[in-house]
Amino acid sequence: DIQMTQSPSTLSASVGDRVTITCRASQSISRWLAWYQQKPGKAPKLLIYDASSLESGVPSRFSGSGSGTEFTLTISSLHPEDFASYYCQQYHSYSPWTFGQGTKVEIK
Amino acid sequence: EVQLLESGGGLVQPGGSLRLSCAASGFTFSSYGMSWVRQAPGKGLDWVSVISGSSGSTYYADSVKGRFIMSRDNSKKTLYLEMSGLRAEDTAIYYCARTSGPNGGYFDSWGLGTLVSVSS
Numbered sequence: 001d002i003q004m005t006q007s008p009s010t011l012s013a014s015v016g017d018r019v020t021i022t023c024r025a026s027q028s029i030s031r032w033l034a035w036y037q038q039k040p041g042k043a044p045k046l047l048i049y050d051a052s053s054l055e056s057g058v059p060s061r062f063s064g065s066g067s068g069t070e071f072t073l074t075i076s077s078l079h080p081e082d083f084a085s086y087y088c089q090q091y092h093s094y095s096p097w098t099f100g101q102g103t104k105v106e107i108k
Numbered sequence: 109e110v111q112l113l114e115s116g117g118g119l120v121q122p123g124g125s126l127r128l129s130c131a132a133s134g135f136t137f138s139s140y141g142m143s144w145v146r147q148a149p150g151k152g153l154d155w156v157s158v159i160s161g162s163s164g165s166t167y168y169a170d171s172v173k174g175r176f177i178m179s180r181d182n183s184k185k186t187l188y189l190e191m192s193g194l195r196a197e198d199t200a201i202y203y204c205a206r207t208s209g210p211n212g213g214y215f216d217s218w219g220l221g222t223l224v225s226v227s228s
Contacts, residue, residue, distance in 0.1 A: 034214035043203055043218035087153055091213045096169050099153040
């Protein structure tokens with residue numbers, strides 16, 4: 001199985017900060033990576049797919065980059081509604097698809 | 109608008125069985141692979157199973173293989189997850205999710221989830 005490791009696990013930031021979350025794969029997954037946002041009590045929401053493609057309706061302050069084994073999600077300027085948990089997911093190999101353990105973005 | 113609505117969750121004893129359903133609307137159901145993804149209380153996301161759009165081919169996480177069976181009825185636009193031999197570690201919110209490709213990929217739409225609690 002491909003293991004996905006996110007860092008940091010928790011991130012404290014302020015409104016307006018630039019935030020970067022890293023996701024590392026245990027083997028190369030090309031660009032087969034997605035990012036999700038999840039707020040408490042809600043279902044996850046797709047933000048980014050294919051490492052850097054922005055899902056329709058997602059604000060442009062979210063961006064993704066990377067390939068191979070290292071990927072980043074960047075929020076260029078944190079808005080109040082961005083305080084949430086973020087997960088990466090690889091879909092390189094047919095099965096199983098695996099998620100990172102999550103990064104919680106908290107208010108500093 | 110894509111809508112997915114899960115049902116069938118509840119409290120079940122260890123070793124018991126449960127059947128989850130997911131009613132889909134707003135898209136051509138038979139054209140998409142569909143998945144179940146679960147989340148234990150306070151934990152991260154865990155992919156459970158996927159079924160292809162037309163052929164009905166299925167894949168399962170090792171943790172549920174042999175105990176869970178995923179199926180779909182394209183005429184009813186409904187997805188199912190038959191769970192048996194339930195264990196405490198199966199306690200989670202179960203989400204159905206539309207999958208980007210016919211046999212898997214990323215999850216571009218999610219239901220609200222249904223809670224399964226396994227406890228005596």
